[in-house]
């Protein structure tokens with residue numbers, strides 16, 4: 001190289017001796033911190049009794065860190081095979097006969113399985129059917145109508161509820177002449193029992209809250225709030241979207257009235273897989289849902305002149321069940337059954353604890369704030385961090401195969417799906433957030 005650049009060679013020979021390059025202490029410290037984090041992640045993965053189950057998921061090698069399992073879970077490796085076999089052996093070979101052979105029962109059979117493995121609920125109270133939004137509407141209208149007949153015209157909800165819950169309740173309130181009583185929830189600490197107690201009264205019809213809050217990950221006091229509502233004669237509906245499959249749930253033991261939850265997050269049912277609804281046995285035959293379709297009728301194939309609801313949980317179904325959307329989640333339920341929900345929760349707590357440590361070490365010095373409760377017993381399986389530059393950071397991350405979620409105005413949500421997220425993935429993801437944030441701050445070229 002010197003032979004090709006004689007002038008430079010000459011110049012170097014005659015230059016005064018260069019001062020030794022100053023050691024970049026900050027870079028060395030950063031490298032040491034990073035090394036320690038990588039080692040800790042490796043040790044946590046090595047000690048994780050559920051680590052082997054991660055191999056049961058489709059892991060694309062371009063995806064270096066998937067931190068959004070609470071928006072859309074990864075597919076299990078059996079999902080493709082199940083869907084293919086279904087198309088050939090059931091749909092293809094059995095055709096319409098399969099309705100009698102298995103499909104008519106599938107919404108209730110699958111509901112019972114979700115109930116047994118994840119909801120702490122006995123059979124006959126859970127169905128799988130429409131979207132979360134539609135099931136929420138059906139259950140809420142049923143609850144509100146029954147309570148209105150008893151002179152109760154108020155609904156308690158909180159500002160931390162997911163938009164679909166809030167929007168639906170605005171609509172139902174307008175439709176049925178109800179008053180919304182809002183809890184102005186602390187965005188980090190979430191809704192507390194005392195907040196609900198302050199609004200409960202003899203006019204309360206129903207309390208509608210998220211078990212795990214979609215933004216902060218706050219885990220609500222389901223037993224305490226349910227019992228308080230009951231002391232005032234109110235019903236409670238829990239939105240379980242962000243807890244089902246990550247936090248053990250105790251619907252029967254705590255006498256929850258109604259619940260609804262997604263299956264495409266921690267139950268890995270795939271995009272748009274249908275939700276489940278739970279109606280406590282004591283309300284079956286008493287609460288009546290408004291979408292009176294033929295599949296919820298006492299005898300659908302009698303095709304009679306008028307609607308007569310099925311007296312059991314089937315009465316909450318409306319139209320033809322989305323059978324193909326129910327197949328993929330069976331593989332995830334197999335894995336949850338293998339692991340057990342207590343172990344799933346233990347891993348989830350360890351993952352969010354590790355994420356919190358790394359946030360404190362790598363991100364807090366850059367001005368990032370943790371917007372989730374610090375007590376792991378008070379949060380679900382995701383943590384949210386906030387920084388004004390995160391909207392600019394997100395595309396950089398996605399382009400590197402690091403995939404968290406962005407929630408306005410400037411939150412990055414890190415969803416850690418217990419069976420498919422490794423500790424190494426958490427470390428890679430949070431280090432990438434740190435590096436991208438530094439680049440954005442220092443004005444380095446765009447992603």
Ligand SMILES: Cc1ncc(COP(=O)(O)O)c(C=O)c1O
Nearest residue numbers: 131132133162164210214239241
């Ligand atoms: C807490 C919560 N409730 C409801 C929904 C809406 O569900 P869907 O779009 O399936 O109707 C979501 C997510 O989309 C959610 O996170």
Ligand SMILES: Nc1c(O)cccc1C(=O)C[C@H](N)C(=O)O
Nearest residue numbers: 070071072162214215241272405
């Ligand atoms: N349901 C979703 C969708 O259809 C498209 C994109 C995202 C979603 C989500 O799951 C949002 C999610 N419930 C959330 O908590 O943000």
